[in-house]
Amino acid sequence: MLVRFPMLRHEVVVVGAGLAGQRAALAAVQAGRDVAIVTKLHPLRSHSGAAQGGINAAIGPNDSIDAHIYDTVKGSDYLGDQDAIEYFCREAGPTVIEMEHFGTIFSRAEDGTLAQRPFGGAGFPRTVYAADRTGLALLQGLWERLGSEQFTLYEEWELARIIVRDGRVQGIVAADRRKGGLQEVAAKAVVIATGGAGRIYGRTTNAHSCTGDGMAAAYRAGAFLKDMEFVQFHPTALLEGGILVTEGARGEGGILMNAKGERFMSKYAPKVLELASRDVVARAIMTEILEGRGFTGPYGPYVHLELMHLGREKIESRLQEICDLCRSFAGMDPVTAPIPISPAQHYMMGGVGTNIPGETNIPGLYSAGEAACVSIHGANRLGGNSLMETLVFGKSAGAAAAEYAAKAPTPSLTQGDLDAVTGTFRDWFLRKDGEDPSALRTELQQTMDRYVNIFRNEADLAEGLRRVRALKERFSRVRVVDQSTVFNLNLSDAVETEHLIDLAEVILVGAYARTESRGAHYRTDYPKRDDAKWMKHTLAQATPTGPVLSYSPVAFTRWEPKERVY
Numbered sequence: 001m002l003v004r005f006p007m008l009r010h011e012v013v014v015v016g017a018g019l020a021g022q023r024a025a026l027a028a029v030q031a032g033r034d035v036a037i038v039t040k041l042h043p044l045r046s047h048s049g050a051a052q053g054g055i056n057a058a059i060g061p062n063d064s065i066d067a068h069i070y071d072t073v074k075g076s077d078y079l080g081d082q083d084a085i086e087y088f089c090r091e092a093g094p095t096v097i098e099m100e101h102f103g104t105i106f107s108r109a110e111d112g113t114l115a116q117r118p119f120g121g122a123g124f125p126r127t128v129y130a131a132d133r134t135g136l137a138l139l140q141g142l143w144e145r146l147g148s149e150q151f152t153l154y155e156e157w158e159l160a161r162i163i164v165r166d167g168r169v170q171g172i173v174a175a176d177r178r179k180g181g182l183q184e185v186a187a188k189a190v191v192i193a194t195g196g197a198g199r200i201y202g203r204t205t206n207a208h209s210c211t212g213d214g215m216a217a218a219y220r221a222g223a224f225l226k227d228m229e230f231v232q233f234h235p236t237a238l239l240e241g242g243i244l245v246t247e248g249a250r251g252e253g254g255i256l257m258n259a260k261g262e263r264f265m266s267k268y269a270p271k272v273l274e275l276a277s278r279d280v281v282a283r284a285i286m287t288e289i290l291e292g293r294g295f296t297g298p299y300g301p302y303v304h305l306e307l308m309h310l311g312r313e314k315i316e317s318r319l320q321e322i323c324d325l326c327r328s329f330a331g332m333d334p335v336t337a338p339i340p341i342s343p344a345q346h347y348m349m350g351g352v353g354t355n356i357p358g359e360t361n362i363p364g365l366y367s368a369g370e371a372a373c374v375s376i377h378g379a380n381r382l383g384g385n386s387l388m389e390t391l392v393f394g395k396s397a398g399a400a401a402a403e404y405a406a407k408a409p410t411p412s413l414t415q416g417d418l419d420a421v422t423g424t425f426r427d428w429f430l431r432k433d434g435e436d437p438s439a440l441r442t443e444l445q446q447t448m449d450r451y452v453n454i455f456r457n458e459a460d461l462a463e464g465l466r467r468v469r470a471l472k473e474r475f476s477r478v479r480v481v482d483q484s485t486v487f488n489l490n491l492s493d494a495v496e497t498e499h500l501i502d503l504a505e506v507i508l509v510g511a512y513a514r515t516e517s518r519g520a521h522y523r524t525d526y527p528k529r530d531d532a533k534w535m536k537h538t539l540a541q542a543t544p545t546g547p548v549l550s551y552s553p554v555a556f557t558r559w560e561p562k563e564r565v566y
């Protein structure tokens with residue numbers, strides 16, 4: 001059985017050590033607070049490190065901040081909050097320069113300035129990159145910078161619960177996987193930076209660690225989840241697992257071809273072809289496949305992404321990682337053959353609802369990065385805007401949490417806070433018969449892949465919701481068979497699966513209610529965008545019987561909604 005360790009105290013606890021968490025921690029330390037980072041992975045193994053293509057900032061000679069704002073507003077299908085988008089695009093330039101000064105080695109143009117490549121939905125080459133390993137380069141630069149500051153790192157710790165009492169945050173309870181114990185940490189402010197939840201789906205580009213833990217814990221603690229029905233599918237993923245082939249491949253000039261040898265994007269986005277925004281390209285690929293113009297293969301239907309015409313030198317220097325992935329995992333060489341690709345889940349536009357400083361509806365609880373929804377991505381995120389979001393809003397959330405913590409009263413945790421988690425885990429351990437969490441997770445993923453994918457309709461969503469609720473009911477009898485305490489991954493699996501099921505239910509309830517098509521949420525039974533009825537954010541709050549929805553207005557500044565064509 002798990003040990004209970006004595007309580008710890010910190011002023012600001014940041015949960016998550018990806019780009020958002022590290023940037024938040026740096027800002028809070030610089031504001032003079034006592035900061036701890038709690039993370040279930042080593043910081044450099046966070047999913048941010050898997051980012052390939054690049055990070056957006058309007059710093060090129062022919063680009064402008066207004067153009068970046070407009071592209072992001074249009075890309076969001078007008079659901080992004082324009083005040084937040086304006087703030088984001090203004091901060092982007094200084095942020096890239098700051099990361100360069102922190103030690104990130106970006107790719108360079110011939111004249112020595114930062115190189116930029118075109119990305120989908122952008123009018124200019126706006127994406128700064130480090131070959132096709134941009135995330136790792138950023139993560140390493142930031143980790144080295146943070147390392148010169150004083151803070152405490154709790155690694156291999158898994159957030160189990162956020163404690164809210166007297167109308168504010170009091171701290172967290174986490175499981176220490178390495179020592180096999182439960183740990184209370186009292187904190188004046190908590191920043192949730194736990195990343196995305198791609199593992200709700202079976203076919204996803206996300207790492208196995210992307211299980212939405214922070215979103216689910218915040219939701220249970222009373223925070224609003226915002227716009228969760230907007231799930232991004234990346235157009236180009238490899239094999240049955242969905243390994244990402246970066247948008248940078250199209251940015252460098254890659255083209256999409258169907259089985260009839262047609263460059264089909266000319267039908268769907270005549271002006272910008274492969275560089276339309278992701279929802280448009282993903283739907284185009286799926287339409288080709290569903291109408292019989294795809295290839296068939298051992299891993300399901302697909303279309304071709306051709307790079308061969310770019311030449312060996314460009315492919316091997318700008319897309320090194322893609323060459324490695326294709327050669328090692330797919331047994332093919334993109335220099336000489338087309339890459340077989342089809343869409344896969346990639347990103348959650350929704351998350352813990354926040355404002356620009358990262359505040360949630362619970363005093364003392366903040367969020368940033370993919371776990372949060374500010375919202376700058378609205379109904380569809382542009383490639384390259386997420387890495388930038390982690391840094392811009394990580395910094396503002398860390399600074400705001402530090403300012404709050406400087407004035408907040410001393411937090412108080414009670415024995416009951418820990419008992420609630422210990423009691424749940426004990427039930428899971430002691431059960432003699434019950435459900436296997438990994439089997440429930442697999443069924444959940446199959447349900448989401450089948451019923452809540454790129455094309456949605458009322459009957460599928462109703463069936464998906466019925467199935468997810470049945471899984472939730474079965475989870476109440478979950479059993480942890482492995483009785484060991486140290487690195488008990490069976491226990492982690494149960495914790496994460498419960499989170500995934502909660503989030504899946506929120507996605508389904510929001511998607512069922514939203515009777516329109518906007519950005520990544522495409523309803524075949526309601527194929528048009530309906531601004532009169534649905535120009536609003538979905539908010540979901542937890543109740544004992546499931547999520548209850550309400551809605552909040554979208555912030556407009558200078559851009560009126562128009563039809564979105566590429």
Ligand SMILES: Cc1cc2nc3c(=O)[nH]c(=O)nc-3n(C[C@H](O)[C@H](O)[C@H](O)COP(=O)(O)OP(=O)(O)OC[C@H]3O[C@@H](n4cnc5c(N)ncnc54)[C@H](O)[C@@H]3O)c2cc1C
Nearest residue numbers: 016017018020040041048053054159195213369370386387
């Ligand atoms: C393959 C891939 C390629 C991408 N490429 C790009 C790109 O080129 N450009 C772009 O803009 N975006 C890209 N994205 C999106 C972008 O990388 C992510 O949205 C972003 O990096 C998320 O950063 P984050 O800091 O919010 O979370 P992450 O980097 O995912 O970090 C999450 C952190 O939370 C911790 N954590 C999670 N759960 C718990 C828990 N229960 N307890 C304690 N700690 C926990 C983890 O240990 C980790 O440290 C890509 C995404 C993927 C999957």
